[in-house]
Amino acid sequence: MPQPATTATPLAPQAAPKRRDPEGRRRTILSAAAELIVESGAAALTHRAVAARAQVPLGSTTQYFGSIDELREAALQQLSDEIDEELANLEPFLSEFVNDPDRAVAQFLEYLHDTRVLQADIALMTTGVTDPRLRPLALRWFDRLTDMLAQHIGRERAAAIAVYLDGATMHAGLHEQPLEHHEITRALRALATMPVDAGPPPSASTTQTTADPPQERS
Template sequence: MDHVSPDHPLRRAPIQQRSADRLARILDACAELLDETGYEHLSTRAVALRAGVPIGSVYRFFGNKRAMAIALAHRNLDQYAEGIADRLADLPATDWRPVVDAVLDEYLAMKRSVPGFALVDFGVPAPPAEGPASDPNNLVAGRLTELLGAHLGLTRDAALERAVLVAVEATDALIQLAFRNDPAGDADIVAETRAMMHAYLARVLD
């Protein structure tokens, strides 16, 4: 995962539903084109054409394609958190292992099905030099710490935050490996990733 600004990338937030729908179409088009052309060949003009909106509508929201990709990363992270919350609603708080499995399973589901996710999951390519607060793994770890803490009744302290961040960093690298040569994710590497998460997080969650 690459750097993503913690600040919202929109030039102007949509107020009316019509404007929100147009923004959603722009981000959907951006995601589709990322899969088809890659980030380097992505352009605001191509996105406008695919979304069926005037180029001015794209620039109303975004100053450039990077800002557009960052907004897509923000949307992906929100979708990820919402998907985890839905999964956790059906899980008891007495065992943390199924909870951790739900976190991994939701990421795998998005990796396999969400357009543009292979290039822009929670961050964008070619990042500028930014601080740790803008690193997407830090952002993901922060959201996960909140979700896990709330569901399992854990105190959010430095030890928990550090453990979740380390788990996110390690899992990120292993899932990249799993999907490197297998579009569905190498099942054996995914299984090893799950075992690693359980073994490592047991130090904090048991």
């Protein structure tokens, strides 16, 4: 008696192997490190904490970054790049800074109200104080702002304003509230128009006297 033909059950399609994305994983690790620096400071960064935040195996962090110092530096570089973008938003208002600083102050206050950017800036400053290798990253905002303002008000006034704004940034972080618009505007107007000394007075050794020479006794 012939057996009924059996129909072969089709095999279920196998899932395609997950495509590796090394660069994507590196970005994830870097972003996690940057967030941890913003929250807890650069000194608190560890491979374990970063792996947990990025939800990746612990070995991944050392695979892409040979040391915690390398990872910290890369994360701070990313934060510095973000702060540069905020500074670029301020640049269009600097040409009218002396006569009308209000728009520049409004833009700066928007920056200070962005908690993440504010804390990133403070993290860069504090790291630059304790780690000379990373100091150029911490000074990049100050140097760029000074260069941009110097075109309009001279370098001495520009540096004074950059110092003041660094202080206003730290003040906002410590008080969890920035200074008022009118307070910053008044200070910046004064600094932008302050008298600028032509230079230090000559030293005593180079000062030429015009006194008459002593008379010879007869």
